[in-house]
Amino acid sequence: MNLESLHLLFFKNYEEAQLSFSAHINCFIGDNGSGKTNLLDAIHYLSLTKSAFTPTDAQSIKQGAEFFVTRGRFGGRPDDAPAETIQCSLRLGQKKSVTHDKQPYERVSDHIGRYPVVLISPYDTDLIRQGSEERRKHFDSLMSQLDHEYLELLIRYTQLLKQRNALLKLATDRQAGYDRDYLLTIDEQLVPLGEQLVQRRQDFLLEFEPLFQRHYAQLADGQEQVTLTYKSELPGADFGKLLRLQERRDLTLQRTTTGPHRDDFTFLMDDKPVKSYGSQGQQKSFVIALKLAQFELLAERQRQKPLLLLDDIFDRLDEKRITRLMQLVANHSFGQIFLTDTHLERTDRVLASLSEDIRRFRVESGTVTRL
Ligand SMILES: Nc1ncnc2c1ncn2[C@@H]1O[C@H](COP(=O)(O)OP(=O)(O)OP(=O)(O)O)[C@@H](O)[C@H]1O
Numbered sequence: 001m002n003l004e005s006l007h008l009l010f011f012k013n014y015e016e017a018q019l020s021f022s023a024h025i026n027c028f029i030g031d032n033g034s035g036k037t038n039l040l041d042a043i044h045y046l047s048l049t050k051s052a053f054t055p056t057d058a059q060s061i062k063q064g065a066e067f068f069v070t071r072g073r074f075g076g077r078p079d080d081a082p083a084e085t086i087q088c089s090l091r092l093g094q095k096k097s098v099t100h101d102k103q104p105y106e107r108v109s110d111h112i113g114r115y116p117v118v119l120i121s122p123y124d125t126d127l128i129r130q131g132s133e134e135r136r137k138h139f140d141s142l143m144s145q146l147d148h149e150y151l152e153l154l155i156r157y158t159q160l161l162k163q164r165n166a167l168l169k170l171a172t173d174r175q176a177g178y179d180r181d182y183l184l185t186i187d188e189q190l191v192p193l194g195e196q197l198v199q200r201r202q203d204f205l206l207e208f209e210p211l212f213q214r215h216y217a218q219l220a221d222g223q224e225q226v227t228l229t230y231k232s233e234l235p236g237a238d239f240g241k242l243l244r245l246q247e248r249r250d251l252t253l254q255r256t257t258t259g260p261h262r263d264d265f266t267f268l269m270d271d272k273p274v275k276s277y278g279s280q281g282q283q284k285s286f287v288i289a290l291k292l293a294q295f296e297l298l299a300e301r302q303r304q305k306p307l308l309l310l311d312d313i314f315d316r317l318d319e320k321r322i323t324r325l326m327q328l329v330a331n332h333s334f335g336q337i338f339l340t341d342t343h344l345e346r347t348d349r350v351l352a353s354l355s356e357d358i359r360r361f362r363v364e365s366g367t368v369t370r371l
Contacts, residue, residue, distance in 0.1 A: 002336040010065035012038040013366040022359035030363030036340035042070040047117035067091040116306035124287035132264035216289035232263040305335030
């Protein structure tokens with residue numbers, strides 16, 4: 001599967017753009033702030049129906065405009081199946097719409113996982129530096145692409161949690177009263193969902209960690225041992241009992257203080273936190289290895305290679321890591337690649353040894369032209 005073309009309307013700093021791509025390597029070249037990453041983000045939308053960078057969809061509408069559209073045509077499917085058109089659009093004040101060959105999805109979540117994507121960006125090290133929410137979101141998003149049932153569980157769990165927290169808030173309003181029976185009914189449904197989420201996260205890590213360790217060893221050729229562990233109160237405990245134990249505390253804090261929405265994934269290097277122990281280079285290798293393992297697992301499970309989006313990697317990575325990545329490209333480990341860089345000469349130099357079909361685009365403050 002590959003993205004044959006992309007059409008944008010009022011997306012971030014683009015008024016309109018129409019691009020046709022190579023099935024192999026596509027390079028967006030332009031100055032800082034010209035809109036290269038925005039093109040990767042438009043592709044990210046087609047896969048995951050959301051931005052990789054901005055928290056709300058409205059921020060993707062071009063300033064002063066009232067809507068955005070990103071539309072992509074996906075071809076090269078197995079058995080010569082016809083190309084498919086995916087469109088993601090948002091009009092201010094309305095619900096986001098995602099269509100497949102002009103047919104709206106009943107639920108946007110039905111789209112997730114059908115067009116897998118992996119993004120490697122300079123912000124990846126935030127995964128190490130920031131709090132548990134960032135890591136949870138990352139693995140939830142990956143697991144949702146890998147396993148639709150996981151996404152369904154997560155959606156149902158999150159909806160129930162919202163209801164529970166709303167009830168806990170109401171409980172402090174004495175006039176509204178506190179419907180404890182309703183809390184217990186919510187918990188009855190929450191418990192099996194929470195336990196299944198935790199079980200799936202544990203199963204996922206068993207499969208994911210060895211792939212990650214192999215990629216890290218190849219990228220870093222260091223002696224250090226890297227590990228990923230899942231930190232949760234739940235394994236070995238009874239979630240229902242934990243909820244009862246924390247009920248008073250939850251009422252005081254007006255939120256649910258125990259459950260898989262509080263879990264974390266810890267990143268270790270020789271049993272110490274990568275955040276404080278790993279050098280900058282080791283941290284970069286750590287997150288790239290995470291992404292490459294992600295790519296491998298998605299490719300294997302979905303039986304199609306994800307689109308690979310490489311944002312600014314030549315600028316931020318040292319020669320050794322770039323060479324390693326390019327070896328993988330040369331070995332045809334990847335399918336279609338989109339990359340951004342500020343310097344055409346550097347891109348050409350790095351890609352010089354590859355025989356793939358390479359297409360270059362010049363990006364200049366919201367316009368793109370093929371070179
Ligand atoms: N909703 C929006 N409306 C108009 N412009 C926007 C919007 N969102 C982002 N931009 C503009 O897009 C530009 C950033 O584009 P982008 O991040 O793609 O740059 P880039 O070419 O990748 O730069 P760098 O090389 O620094 O990473 C900024 O100038 C920003 O103001």
